[in-house]
Amino acid sequence: MLLYLLRRVLAAIPVMGVVALFVFLLLRLTPGDPAAILAGDNASPEQLERIRASLGLNLPLYTQFFAWIGKLMHGDLGVSLISQVPVLKMIGQRVEPTIAIAVSTIVLAIVVAVPLGVIAAWKHGSLIDRFVMGLSVVGFSVPVFVIGYVLIQMFAIELRWLPVQGYRSIYNGFGPFFERLILPTLTLSFIYIALIARMTRAAMLDVLGEDYIRTARAKGIAEPGVLLRHALRNAAVPVITVIGTGFALLISGVVVTESVFNLPGVGRLTVDAVLARDYPVIQAMILLTSGIYVAVNLLIDVAYTLLDPRIRY
Secondary structure: OHHHHHHHHHHHHHHHHHHHHHHHHHHHHOOOOHHHHHHOOOOOHHHHHHHHHHHOOOOOHHHHHHHHHHHHHOOOOOEOOOOOOEHHHHHHHHHHHHHHHHHHHHHHHHHHHHHHHHHHHHOOOOHHHHHHHHHHHHHHHOOHHHHHHHHHHHHHHHOOOOOOOOOOOHHHOHHHHHHHHHHHHHHHHHHHHHHHHHHHHHHHHHHHOOHHHHHHHHOOOOHHHHHHHHHHHHHHHHHHHHHHHHHHHHHOOOHHHHHHOOOOOHHHHHHHHHHHOOHHHHHHHHHHHHHHHHHHHHHHHHHHHHHOOOOOO
16 A cells, blocks of 8 residues: 555656646736836836846746745745735635535535445436436536525525624634535535435445345345445446546636625635736646645555555555
């Protein structure tokens, strides 16, 4: 297992290197001048040149790239061009809401969707199966912001059970933290419940027709044992892939949901940085997102090896 993990980690290093090079060149070669944004509309050419020199933008691209990589190696993501705050500090201030929503959403989706998918496959063609498939279609079809506004109207405005918007840190009390987490979690979980339930159903249908399932039933194993211990274990590989990819999407920031519920997450931080052409923040967020995807894929590969003995370490 350790050798396998080492190979996967070493394979991820050139991937992140290519991503870093692509991000650096993409941002440097696109139209726009961060010096002009910082100086304002009435800045003189001399002022613009001084700002470019202070930011190192007048240096050759390769010099800028290697200087940036050197800082990354020391954990320095740079300083925001707009707020003059270290980028690492800005991400640290925004990451808690995104992580909280991502974890709560994926946990709720797994708890609800996996049993629904298993039951739908078990009762293939029944009313339960049709209900699950209909729920999946609705989850895929309705936009996230529509679900968010409907939940706000129902539970926050009419029933007055939950706050409309905002976020409270868990350090300010679990109660305020939890009640502000409910509506965003329910909003995001719709699409992930639909996705995971549909994938679980499809994977279970493929497995339930295998010979070893018939053999397990012929041995007198109870149906829950057949479904959970034999079928679900072998159907889990594509389901884990969907769950891992979904979690990476969530943790990298869901901009629409954060905007609807006024959440200060990393998604909104990325959008604000793009609009302001804040190069250090954009670079850091893209690298962070890429790193999350690489880490999630590494965990998925590890799960494959645990579930499928045919995969060699």
